[in-house]
Amino acid sequence: MxxxxxxxxxxxxxxxxxxxxxxxxxxxxxxxxxxxxxxxxxxxxxxxxxxxxxxxxxxxxxxxxxxxxxxxxxxxxxxxxxxxxxxxxxxxxxxxxxxxxxxxxxxxxxxxxxxxxxxxxxxxxxxxxxxxxxxxxxxxxxxxxxxxxxxxxxxxxxxxxxxxxxxxxxxxxxxxxxxxxxxxxxxxxRKPLHPAADRVWRNLNLTEREASIIELVLQGHSSESIGLRLGISTGTVKVHRRNVYRKLGISSQTQLLSIYLKNLEQ
Structure with a gap:
């Protein structure tokens, strides 16, 4: 054209x-x-x-x-x-x-x-x-x-x-x-998503570091990419991720996204 x-x-x-x-x-x-x-x-x-x-x-x-x-x-x-x-x-x-x-x-x-x-x-x-x-x-x-x-x-x-x-x-x-x-x-x-987006993780009893990691996971970052962005080791990222899944009683990113979006609506 x-x-x-x-x-x-x-x-x-x-x-x-x-x-x-x-x-x-x-x-x-x-x-x-x-x-x-x-x-x-x-x-x-x-x-x-x-x-x-x-x-x-x-x-x-x-x-x-x-x-x-x-x-x-x-x-x-x-x-x-x-x-x-x-x-x-x-x-x-x-x-x-x-x-x-x-x-x-x-x-x-x-x-x-x-x-x-x-x-x-x-x-x-x-x-x-x-x-x-x-x-x-x-x-x-x-x-x-x-x-x-x-x-x-x-x-x-x-x-x-x-x-x-x-x-x-x-x-x-x-x-x-x-x-x-x-x-x-x-x-x-409808309520604007401010500051509800920040409250989601507090309502789910996640620490600030856990919240930072899980947000990056949902955005599509690998453990290696998250480690580089946050200045921590890949192993530490994986430990935090496992802890979050255990806290929330989930085993997949599908469940994690569902919980995240559901809590945004509250």
Whole structure:
């Protein structure tokens, strides 16, 4: 697919100097810009701040797809998402999902029980860091039948990052206020996951070290990777993991994820 310059210029024109841009207008502008560059199946835009429930700013999903990609994701699985962790670092730029995943991500229970439901071959994201610890992530997704983005396509998309960053900073300057409002009220009648995400492990009577290790396990890190991140031996990681399983009366990562997500809902 070649660059559609006519579509590109038609999209950029109305955006220049535009005031009062809505989520749908800004999201639609991003969608049109990317369509002029590469082919993809879905676009979705989330805003992240700390461990709070992500704000769903824009998406192109059908109602059924929205349940998996947005509603279910916001309910808790986002805490294990490599994009979420890259947003919190923050890690600005344009990234392929596979560049950000832990070493055992594709064999993790999160990947098997949630991510495979999406049916995606690849996801790439623009990570735009804003003030107040907020990062907006604009994702382009391809389904398995569409295949991954080629090296040339990815290189072309990366060149658009300054333009996308400008769009984000113009359209979403009030996100801190929106996050604060969600914390006060609970969007849709549901409590935001802050500080509930931290309380989960205390409610399960895990020590701080045990909680750190188990979170990394759920994210898809191997014992070796966890040891390197925490500065402890692989053997110590395995001992802590066995102790957690014994405390919780479980024997698998499937059970561990189930307990984690169930406690997030309380």
């Amino acid at each position: 070649g660059i559609d310059l006519e579509a590109l210029f038609k999209t950029i024109g109305p955006m220049i100097g535009a005031a009062g841009t809505s989520d749908d207008e800004a999201g639609g502008g991003f969608h049109s810009l990317m369509r002029a560059l590469v082919a993809f199946d879905y676009a979705v835009i989330f805003a992240y701040r700390e461990k709070e429930r992500p704000l769903d700013l824009y998406s192109t999903f059908t109602p059924d797809e929205h349940v998996v990609f947005v509603s279910l994701y916001q309910a808790g699985p986002f805490l294990l998402d490599p994009f979420y962790h890259a947003a919190r670092e923050p890690k600005p730029g344009v990234w392929r999902m596979r560049e950000l995943t832990p070493d055992r991500f594709f064999s993790s229970e999160y990947f098997r029980s949630y991510y495979t439901q999406t049916g995606l071959a690849e996801e790439i994201g623009f990570f735009i860091a804003l003030e107040d610890g907020i990062t907006v992530v604009l994702s382009l997704m391809r389904r398995e039948k569409s295949g991954a983005f080629s090296a040339a396509e990815f290189a072309l998309v990366k060149k658009a990052e300054p333009m996308v960053a400008g769009l984000v900073r113009h359209a979403w300057a009030d996100l801190a206020r929106r996050f604060d409002a969600a914390l006060r009220q609970g969007k849709g009648g």
